[in-house]
Amino acid sequence: MTVMLRINGEERAFYGDPMTPLVDVLRETLLLTGAKAVCREGFCGACTVLIDGVPTPSCLKPAGLSGGAEITSIEGLGIEGELTALQQALEDNDVVQCGMCFPGMVMTLTPFLAAKPDPTREEVKQALVGNICRCTGYERIIDAVLSIGNKERTP
Ligand code: FES
Ligand code: FES
Incomplete structure (x- = not known):
């Protein structure tokens, strides 16, 4: 199945199981490796991304339920090449x-x-x-x- 995701202002396609955790799609498919999969249970916060501006553990969010949302990973913060x-x-x-x-x-x-x-x-x-x-x-x-x-x- 194809899941279209809006990440850091760009439309990105993911082909696979829509129940795949968003953190895995970010890291393994889109090579946005800032979010870290550490506990995978929603406790540690290492995988946090913004979904429609709200900090969200991306290990608990199936990619297929993220379509239509504005997702921001740490790679999308601020100006490219500059620290916030x-x-x-x-x-x-x-x-x-x-x-x-x-x-x-x-x-x-x-x-x-x-x-x-x-x-x-x-x-x-x-x-x-x-x-x-x-x-x-x-x-x-x-x-x-x-x-x-x-x-x-x-x-
Ligand atoms: S990996 Fe720990 S909250 Fe997601
Ligand atoms: S877990 Fe190592 S710097 Fe925070």
């Missing part, structure tokens, strides 16, 4: 270790920061409740996120 302010903050604060969790974190935090550009520490913590990192301390990740607002406030 959030990605730059994570880089500048040296918090990315193995990197498996960070595409998902960025996809969760991007719409969160768009809606709430100057969050509190507690709000960032709550926003990340569905994203697990086993390498970096969460406090440092939150520091990095909060540094974006601090930078904008610094003349």
Whole structure:
């Protein structure tokens, strides 16, 4: 069966079982390998993409149920070849270790920061409740996120 998907602003075709998890179609068919399949059970957040702007675990979403939606993977964020302010903050604060969790974190935090550009520490913590990192301390990740607002406030 052919499933047409709108990913990062482009129409892409997938030929196969419509129940194939979206994360596998992204990674294996479309070679968009930013989203990571780690737990495959909806717990870790590493596979998060935006579906119609909402952070969604792509391991739980059958590709065949994603047609007609606007899907954004981390490859579709910002300007090609440039880091977003959030990605730059994570880089500048040296918090990315193995990197498996960070595409998902960025996809969760991007719409969160768009809606709430100057969050509190507690709000960032709550926003990340569905994203697990086993390498970096969460406090440092939150520091990095909060540094974006601090930078904008610094003349
Ligand atoms: S791989 Fe999808 S939530 Fe963990
Ligand atoms: S940097 Fe390794 S899981 Fe987060």
